[in-house]
Amino acid sequence: MIEFKNVSKDYPSGTHALHNINLKINNGDFVFVVGSSGAGKSTFLKLIMAEEKLTKGEIVVDGIRMSKLKRRKVPFLRRKMGIVFQDFRLIEKMTVYDNVAFAMRCVGASNKTIKTRVPYILKLVGLGSKIKSKPNQLSGGEQQRVSLARALVNNPEIIIADEPTGNVDPEMSHEIIDLLSEINKQGTTIIIVTHEHDLVKEFGKRVIEIHKGKIIHDTKLERKSAEDIELMSSYDQEISDDELSPLLKIDQESPEEVQELPVQKLRMLNKMAEEYTTPKKPKTKVEEAVENIDKIVEEIETDDREDLIHTVTLDPAKIKRIIAADREKKEKDAQVDSVIDSLR
């Protein structure tokens, strides 16, 4: 988890880049950070990566207190992170393969691991055929995917991307965010700074908006308070007796408690109660047979169950007869239904 507690950042030039920031980013979150130029977005990321030191407050990244972090310990923090920059920052003299392998060599991975992992990651980002190319032989989108591969290759807990789509066309922007969404599904935390409002809207993730060094919107907090308001207001709504009855039928012993439920919750419980009390369609013979078998199996001691299941499954003739009878009944019913339909 990343937590900002009353964080401020002033640059030596006197610029107050961030003021009193408080927020939490949980493991596995996907967050877009937006705001106008000079708002403080890159500074926000640089504080998380320990590229800049905070002036006031505390940032805790996975239990590491950034105000206490010594320079020589920064590489240990960075190992948790994969970083993607707008300008890719690839090494021009190296091939695509070597650019990605380099990130693994930096953390001391063995040659054997590098040889299997690098091609795998390059395939994942759709660059399997460009392994031997140099960055200047690639399009902007391809270069950004190399930089993404390099960020991913050491299996980081957090991906931090500063304008990763700033230098690629809209279609490729979409693909890059798609890829990051897939990676996020495996549990990696993703934090992306972007200017692209359309992209942010389309993906519907958490959005933190920074303006003049302050957080002015955080959709996570807004969503939560909207849910609270809805729940609170539902306490004030009138409930008719009709609406109450299905639940009261089930919960006759504590009608007062039922009457005190908020409308929203009551409606949900009523729906469940209705389903519970509505008589189900008659069971087919196969369903009945399966249920009976289940009941018998449950009653038998654990040690004997295996044998019993065997016995049941070893009687295919009986099962076939039941299935055939059931199919015949369904076919007859369907014929009758279709005749009735044609007469309507």
Ligand SMILES: Nc1ncnc2c1ncn2[C@@H]1O[C@H](COP(=O)(O)OP(=O)(O)OP(=O)(O)O)[C@@H](O)[C@H]1O
């Ligand atoms: N190294 C620095 N020294 C002094 N001031 C800086 C430094 N880096 C950033 N700033 C200032 O801090 C403020 C926030 O900058 P930051 O780069 O965080 O903004 P941003 O939202 O990322 O902007 P952009 O979208 O243009 O990249 C700006 O006023 C900027 O001029």
